[in-house]
Every structure is written in structure tokens, then in C-alpha cells.
Amino acid sequence: MSQPATTELPVVVIGAGPAGLAAAAHLAERGLTPLVLERGPAAADAVRQWGHVRLFSTWAELTDPAAEKILAPTGWAKPDPTTYPSGSDWAQQYLQPLADALGDAVRYNATVTGVSRVGRDRIVDADRDTQPFTVDFTTADGSEQRVLARAVVDASGTWALPSPAGANGLPALGERAAADHITYRVPDTKDPEVRARYAGKRTAVIGSGASAFTALASLASLAEDTPGTHAVWVLRRGISGSTFGGGSADQLPARGALGLAAKAAVDDGYADAVTGFRTAEVERDGEQVVLVGDDGRHLEPVDEVIVLTGLRPDLSFLSELRLGLDERLQAPVALAPLIDPNQHSCGSVYPHGHRELSHPENGIYLVGMKSYGRAPTFLAMTGYEQTRSVAAALAGDLESADRVELTLPETGVCGGAGLFDDPDAEAGGGGGCCAPAPQLVQIGIGSSAGIATAEADKPTGCCS
Template identity: 80%
Template structure:
């Protein structure tokens, strides 16, 4: 029996965030038809959940060229390239207009629950690559649907699966039962209800990446205005000259400033740092919580806990596909060596594309933050280069697919975490290290190294 033709089918893109919508724009530019499936009610639904957080990449670095080309005929005006958008700005001024231009190619309230080859589970070899993909979708109105696709680009991100408190990657004992006092997001202190939750309270912040820095800075501002507000900053490692990032040496200045703001929170006494603390249990002490480390240490009771230990990919709906993922990072094996924080001493992640993102299952790709698995070194520009390369490959232009068309800025930081444009992506499972040996760092002293964290 002849295999069904797939060339007339759309390329299904999972997720209408920055990388997903950029993928659609590049596919349109290549004459291919995308179908973007977004689980949330609006384009950039995940980005909107951190609308209060400012990116440390400027507008000029977070607008995809193919998307800009698609938007230009509509009269859309690109924001001033040197300005720094918040998540809300990014969603409203760029992602929403882009989704509007794509029109019916974007379907909202459409959650992908499974992807497979039509008539083939992951065990079956016969004629596998000749079969279209089947994509199972659950719609917001309760209906279900099966779609067919010539290729699948998963840009669903990692926002929905934050990492837990436990230093072993599992929830700490008591973490679930204390859920009413634990948050996994940078707090929006402009929201009166959220502000009241932390004002005049003792809060533990767990994490060592840019999201933790942001939370420390926000809570330090709150402490200046409200008596009794104090933060305990919990790190699984020690503090060195690289802990607070590149500072003024960082060529992404907003990122360098963020590290300096976190350092200032400690220097001014708004936060106390507790190092080498790997949480194993969360215990109730009346209305407060006590964190217990695996070495037996117990911290003073706190009112709230903010967990910013990174994210991990949800791979459950891809279980019937043959993916080749690194056993540690859960990233494509071709990409993992470029981003592995256990191996890399320098924060620069080289541009990459279809070759590094391919799997044994032909024409299925994980892109954007999802492609990095548990690694925290993601930039929006990197995701845009990924989808440019993949769209070229799907269009049959292998030369363009393998050509590098991106030059990343020098990071000014060396080490695992901090190169991301999605809050909370940087986690404490990322490695430390620096391009040069880190200088000794003393709390209260000026930073003496431009190393990363």
C-alpha cells in the first residue's frame, strides 16, 4: 500500500510563545504552512505570567527578523531597540500582534496531549518515516481532536514544570503539604495581595540564578519600605567571586546590573546568605515553616518560601516518538555538549540549528527553552536561530539550514546559569565555574571577578 502524502499537511508548532511564533513566521517566509497550537487563552500565555519581570535582553535582541518582516506591512512599529521590555511588554507589543498577523494559523486553548506517527507507536519500524504525524489536542471547551502534520516543532517551553525544593531533584519531605506557603515564581510586588503576602514577613529564597537575584532585589526594595521584611537566601553551593555574575563586565548590561542588585541586598543587610544548604524537608512550626538540610541543619522559621531552582521539560506527550535526549539534561544529544553546565566553564552557548536538534524520529524538533532541557543558558536570539535553521531544512534548503546567521553578544559571565530570557530558567542544578579561576569573595566586599554563576 502506498504511504499517504504528507507534503500538503501543515507543520504543527506547539506553543505560541516567542520561539513558537518565530517558527511560524519562518515557515510562512519559506512558503510552508504552520499550525500553532497554544494551550493558553492568548499568545504568549506563559510570558504573561511573568509580565512584571523585565528582560535583560533589549528589544533589538528579542524580535525575530522573519517575524518583523511579517509584521512590517501591517504598520507595526518596532519598539526602540535599546529599551528593555517587561514580559508584559513583550507579549502585548510583539507576540500578540504577531499572532494576529498569523491569524487562523494560531489556535488558542488547544493543549497537545500526544504526538505519534499515524498508525505507528514507537515500537513499529515499518514505513515509519513515510507516515504523517498524528497530534492529539484537547480544546478548552472540552472537545478533543486529532490533527495530522508533516512535521512537529515543540516550542512549549518549561514554564509549567518548575523544579522542586529538594536538593536531589525530588520534592522535599513536607513540600507538598506546605504548598500554601511556597511559591515557584518571582513575586509581583505591585499586586497588593501579593505584596501583603511578603510585607513584614520573613521569606526564604532558594536559588542562585537570575530569578533568585530578581526576587532578592524586589524583596530588598520592600524591606526598605516595611519593617520586619527580611530574606534568607539559600544556596546549595558556596559564594565566590562568580556568584553575582559579570557586573559591569557583562555585555548584557541589564543582566550585570541584576547581579549587582542582588549583591547589594546582601551587603545592606536585607538578606542573609546561607550556603551549602541542600533542603531535604519542610516542617511546620505553627504558622511558619522550617527548612531542614540533608546535613541536619535547621534554619530559623520563615513565613514564606520562594523556590527558584529552575525548570524541566514535560516530555510526557512525546512518549510515542523516538527522541534522542541526553540522560542528564534531557536536551537533544547533539545540543547537550554545547550547553551542559557540568562541563562548560564559559557561559557562551554557540549558535546551533537543525543538526544539533535532530532526533531519530525525522522531522520532529524541540526548540526554544524546551530544547535546553534542564540547562539554564537560553537566550531568545538562540531560539530564533534554531527555528530559522529548522524552517530552512523543512523547505529543503540544507545550505541555509546549516549556515550560522547569529552572532551572540559576549556574555561577560562564565559559568552555568544566567543566559536566559525566561524568568526562573536558571536553577541550582546548573554548574558553576568560570573561564578563569574565581577570586575569593567576601560578603560586603566589592566583586572581584567577572565570572558567572
């Protein structure tokens, strides 16, 4: 059976989130045909799952110029650029309208299961670059389908694979068995069912990034209304001046305020902090669970555990492609040194585009959060610039593709200390692989442990 010329085929975009829809908009602007495959029933399925969380970027930093051009004829009105949307706001007021404007270019309930070359597995060299890509996916009814593509832009993100509680990157012993007591998402304590799960309970929060800050602040608010609600903040590193983020020095004010809110929550005595604790095991204790460290220490029993130790990319459906990924970050090898969390924060990442995002397999690009692998220092505006450059390259306009200009807001923190949802990715400030001696820190007003008086620096997580 004859195949259409590769240049007549669409560019398949995996994921209808912020980066995926921006990619489709830029491709369409360049006269290329995008086909967006979204596993969820609507656009921005992952964003909707954390819809209760407010972003620390304003609307001005959350919309893409090419997308705005597509939305303009529909009568779309850009929200107040100075305000901060929630995840639900972002999905409902921008991302879904954009997907609607793209029309048939977006397919829902399409879960990509594999990407390869026509007639070529990853071993075969002959005529490889002349063959179109094949993209296999399943639909809502379970049927298997395949489309051909001239190129593939993977913007599927990292939301589906949260990192475990185990400090070695694997689930702690007993972690799976205790799944009914563990969540890997920031809980929405305004939801009555979720509220009942944590109200009056003792909850361990594992992590030191923006997600952990949000969870601590949320539990503190719940504790104000419900006596007996208490958090145990479990950190793999120590507490330093950078633990709570950049505060007023952060050029994203809401990002700085997030760290200060977490600090205020612990200063008010709603949590204890355990530092230098690396979880190795989760034991049952009746209706509670006990965290066991790799040094044999047992923490006091808790009712619930919130694990917020970062996210990681799903590379399983790309196994037949020749990807060039850094062995540590699982990011493209040319990009990895620019985003290494041991060296960079959100504001110190160098501008980058199609060249840093390319792979030995021509025509495949990982963009958005997925391009950063395990480094969570990502801003939406970075993804928009990535997709602009990639679309220009695919259209043959290398001059524009190479002209990458992006100025990111500084975090207010120098270096990588205290910046990331995965504490093992940190360096300096008590981070890195050299953990301090484990200790229990009582946090409250007038604490002499150093946390109440710690200099406010920058919160972690730059996913928005």
C-alpha cells in the same frame, strides 16, 4: 479513509511563545503551512505570567527578522530597539500582534496531549518515516481533537514545570503539604495582594540564578518601605567571586546590572545567606515552615518560601516518539555538549541549528527553551536562529539550514560558575556536587564574610 499526502499537511508548532511564533513566521516565509497550537487563551501565555519582570535584553535582541516581515504590512511599529521591555511589554507589543498577523494559523486553548505517527507506536519500524504525525489536543470545553502534520516543532518551553526545593531533584519531604507557604515564581510585589503576602514577613529564597536575584532585589525594595521584611537566601553552593555575575564586564549591561542590584540588596542588610544547604524536608511550625537540610540542620522558621531552582521540560506528550535526549540535561544529544552548564555560559554556546536539534524520529524538533532541557542558559536570539534553520531544513534548503551564524553576548564570566538557576548544574566556584560545609553568613555593610566584597561577575539565567 484516505490521507492527504504528507507534503500537503501543515507543520504543527506547539506553543505560541517567542520561539513558536518565530517558527511559524519562518515556515510561512518558506511557503510551508504552520499550525500553532497554544494552550493559553492568548499568545505568549507563559510570558504574561512573568509579565512584571523586566528582561535584560533590549528590543533589538527580542524580535525576529521573519516575524518583522509579517508584521510590517499591519502597520506595526517596532519599539525603540535600545530599551528594555517587561514580559508584558514583549507579549502585548510584539508577540500578540505577531500571532494576530498569523491569523488562523494560531489556535488558542489547544493543549497538546500526545504526538505520534499514524498507525505506529514507538516500537514499530515498518514505513515509519513515511507516515504523517498525529497530534492530539484538547480544547477549552474539554473536547478531544486530532490533526495530522508533516512535521512537529515543539516550542512549548519549560515554564510549566518548575524544579522543586528538594536538592535531589524530587520535592522535599513535606514540600507538597506546605504548598500554601511556597511559590515557584518571582513574586510581583507591586501587586497589593502579593505585597501583603511578603510585607513584614520572613521569606526564604532558594536558588542562585537571575530569578533569585530578582526576588532578593524585590524583597529588599519591599523592606525599605515595610519594617520586618527580611529574606533568607538559601544556596546549595558556596559564595565566590562569580556569585553575583559579570557586572560591567557583561556584554548585556542589564544582565550585569541585575547581579549588582542583588549584591547591593544584600549589602544593605536585607538578607542573611545560608550556604552549602541542600533542602531535604519542609516542616510545619505553627503558621510558619522550617527548612531542614540533608545534613539534619534546621533553619530558623520562615513565613514564606520562594523556590527558584530552575525549570525542566515536559516530555510526557512525546512519549510515543523516538527522541534522542541527553541523560542529564534532557536536551538533544548533539546539542547537550554545546550547552552543558558545567562548561558553557550564555555567551560561549556554539552556533547550532537543525542538525543539533534533530532526533532519531525524523521531522520532530524541540526548539527554544525546551531544546535546552534543564540548562537555563538561553537567549531569545538563539531560539530565533534555531527556528530559521529548522524551517529551512523542512523546506529542503539544507545549504541555508546548515549556515548557522550567531554571535551571543559574553557574560563576563569564564566557565560555568554561578551562572544558573539550578545550582546543582554548576561547576567550579564552589558549585558542582561537592558542597562546602554549611554556614550562616550575615550580610550587611562592612561584612567580613566575603559577600560584601565579592568581585562582581555574572548573574544567571539567560532566558531572554
